[in-house]
Amino acid sequence: MKSLVPLLLALAFTAGQAPAVHAASSTQHTAKADKDAKTAKSKTAAKSKATAKSKAKDKAKAKTAKAAPARPAIDYDGDEQVNLSEWQAVREFEQEMAANHGFDAAGLHDTMRQVRFIDSAVQLVKPAPPGKPKNWAAYSARFIEPIRIGAGVRFWNENADALARAEAQYGVPAEIIVGIIGVETIYGRDTGRFRVLDVLATLAFAYPEAPNRNDRMQFFRDELAKTLLLARQEHIDPFSLLGSFAGAVGMPQFMPSNILKYGVDYDGDGIVDLRGSPTDAIGSVANFLVEHGWDRTNGGAPVFEANVAPSRAWEPLMGGLAARYSPAELQAAGVATRANLPEDRLYGLVDLQNGAEPTEYWVANANFFAITKYNRSYFYAMSVVELGRAVKLSRGF
Numbered sequence: 001m002k003s004l005v006p007l008l009l010a011l012a013f014t015a016g017q018a019p020a021v022h023a024a025s026s027t028q029h030t031a032k033a034d035k036d037a038k039t040a041k042s043k044t045a046a047k048s049k050a051t052a053k054s055k056a057k058d059k060a061k062a063k064t065a066k067a068a069p070a071r072p073a074i075d076y077d078g079d080e081q082v083n084l085s086e087w088q089a090v091r092e093f094e095q096e097m098a099a100n101h102g103f104d105a106a107g108l109h110d111t112m113r114q115v116r117f118i119d120s121a122v123q124l125v126k127p128a129p130p131g132k133p134k135n136w137a138a139y140s141a142r143f144i145e146p147i148r149i150g151a152g153v154r155f156w157n158e159n160a161d162a163l164a165r166a167e168a169q170y171g172v173p174a175e176i177i178v179g180i181i182g183v184e185t186i187y188g189r190d191t192g193r194f195r196v197l198d199v200l201a202t203l204a205f206a207y208p209e210a211p212n213r214n215d216r217m218q219f220f221r222d223e224l225a226k227t228l229l230l231a232r233q234e235h236i237d238p239f240s241l242l243g244s245f246a247g248a249v250g251m252p253q254f255m256p257s258n259i260l261k262y263g264v265d266y267d268g269d270g271i272v273d274l275r276g277s278p279t280d281a282i283g284s285v286a287n288f289l290v291e292h293g294w295d296r297t298n299g300g301a302p303v304f305e306a307n308v309a310p311s312r313a314w315e316p317l318m319g320g321l322a323a324r325y326s327p328a329e330l331q332a333a334g335v336a337t338r339a340n341l342p343e344d345r346l347y348g349l350v351d352l353q354n355g356a357e358p359t360e361y362w363v364a365n366a367n368f369f370a371i372t373k374y375n376r377s378y379f380y381a382m383s384v385v386e387l388g389r390a391v392k393l394s395r396g397f
Helices: 032-067 088-101 106-112 119-125 136-142 146-158 160-170 174-185 196-203 212-236 257-260 277-289 327-332 366-371 378-395
Strands: 305-308 336-339 348-354 358-363
Touching: 088 106, 088 196, 088 212, 119 196, 136 348, 136 366, 136 378, 146 160, 146 174, 146 378, 160 174, 174 277, 174 366, 174 378, 212 257, 257 277, 277 366, 305 348, 305 366, 327 336, 336 358, 348 366, 348 378, 366 378
Parallel strands: none
Antiparallel strands: 305 336, 305 358, 348 358
């Protein structure tokens, strides 16, 4: 659901407090009459009283500033030279939202005036330049590591009841749910600090040049619309939604449209909260997988280690994100597994390239390919499987 690109450094906003400035004065003593001395004394007293009031006022201001809520930290300042709300395409979007979804045109325009253009989001969605070959060992090392495994054990232990309930209801093993949330955000630790409205508006109307630019702009435009609808439905400030550079939100990194379609109020509090409720995140991940082909009757591991014949007759079976071949077809093409595969199931052949080292081959069932609907990558899906397995083994029961 989201590309695993390292996030930018967070910019912290804190309430500043200026020191009070007090004027100093000196009094010249002269040989004047008592009346003048009394007048001077009166003026000094009045000034002292004014100074005391000023100190009290400054103290009250400092107290108020200290009590003010901190602004949410975000990863950028935004380009103030670009006013998206003045663009014709943005005005047309506002008109469509007003006509099709009943938004107040003036209010929506005011919202879009506050949206910032984020050049870093434009840069981050550009494809990586061709370079090093894919390396499964290097990729997996980023996710199957002690910190993430330890965090996964704590997450599982703290949410064992919700995970067990989701496994019973949806048929998705707890280790798969734990694997996804761990790969996505380290169990809510790294959910992103971009304002979702900013990045979605930027990518909807200023996507970089690419062969699929029009399709991607339409995708992000739809997600922008869904963000506004989601905020209205859940009665939240749309600018309070923080997420990845591509607009994914919360512990499981759902795009706004997927929150509306697959989000589950699994803790029963009346709202779908993927940012603050681990229970909602657990139920929503399980629901997403089931809606994308997870089959509870397909028990056991979703992948099986395989050996391939030197004849390479299996090459036409490579590629794709679906299980299409019977065990007999795989065997005839020179693909062998140690496990006995049920004959009534379909499978796919998965390659995990390892740079200069030999490629790993695996036979995957439909449940593995359901994970690839979350992120269209063999590396991603295998990382989910391996992290979940490592967390389960580390728990020890």
